[in-house]
Amino acid sequence: MPDRRPQGGFMASVGSTTPEMVESAFSPQRTRRRTLRSVLKAAWKLRMSVAGGLVLLILIAIAIAAPILTPYSPEEGRIANRLQPPVWQGGSWSHPLGTDGIGRDYATRLAYGARVALTVGLLATLLSGAIGIALGVLAGFFGGRIDAIISTLVNIMMTFPFILLALAVISVLGASFLNVVIVLGVGAWPIYTRVVKFEVERIKSLDYIQAGHVLGVS
Secondary structure, three states: OOOOOOOOHHHHHHHOOOHHHHHHHOOHHHHHHHHHHHHHHHHHHOHHHHHHHHHHHHHHHHHHOHHHHOOOOOOOOOHHHOOOOOHHHOOOOOOOOOEOOOOOEHHHHHHHHHHHHHHHHHHHHHHHHHHHHHHHHHHHHHOHHHHHHHHHHHHHHHHOOHHHHHHHHHHHHOOOHHHHHHHHHHHHHHHHHHHHHHHHHHHHOOHHHHHHHHOOOO
C-alpha cells in the first residue's frame, strides 16, 4: 500500500527556516517599514482628521510667529492706508488682505487674533473636560440618586439652546476673555459626562470587577 503521508509539510518548512531568515524578518529596517506602512494606512483612512490636524498646526504656527510674519501692530492704524483692497482686487502686497476703516492691517489682526482664539479654545476645552469627567465618574461609579441628579442636569444642558445661555451670561457678566472661556467651558461639559459615565459603567460590569466584589474587595 503506497505511503500517502505528505512529504515535508509544516515540519519541513520549520526545518528549512534559518536564523538568518528570522533575523532578516525582524530586522530594524523591516520593522520601520512595516510601522511606516501602518501609519500611512491609518492616516489615509482618517484623511479628514489629518487635514484638520494640518490646519490646526498651521494656525498654531501663524499664532506663534505673528510678530515675525507681520511688521504691523494689530491695534494701531494709519489713516493714509485705510480701506485698501486685498491683492486679488488690485491691492499691494504690503497689506495682502487689505486694511480696515482706520488703516489696520487685516492679515496682522488675523494672525494675532489666532492667539486669542486658540487660547480660548484650549482653556474652554480643559474646563469642560475637567467638569465633565468629574461628573461622569461620579455618576457612573456611585449610580443611584447621584446618577439621576447628574443625568437630569445633562439632559437640561443638552436641551437648552447654547446660544441663549451664552448671550444671557455675557449680557450679565460682560464680554471679557474670562467670561467667554467660562461660557464655552460650561456649555460643553455634558458631552464628556455622558461618555465617561458609560465607560465607567462598562468597566464596573467587567468580570474581574464583579469577582472582586464577590470576594469582598472594595
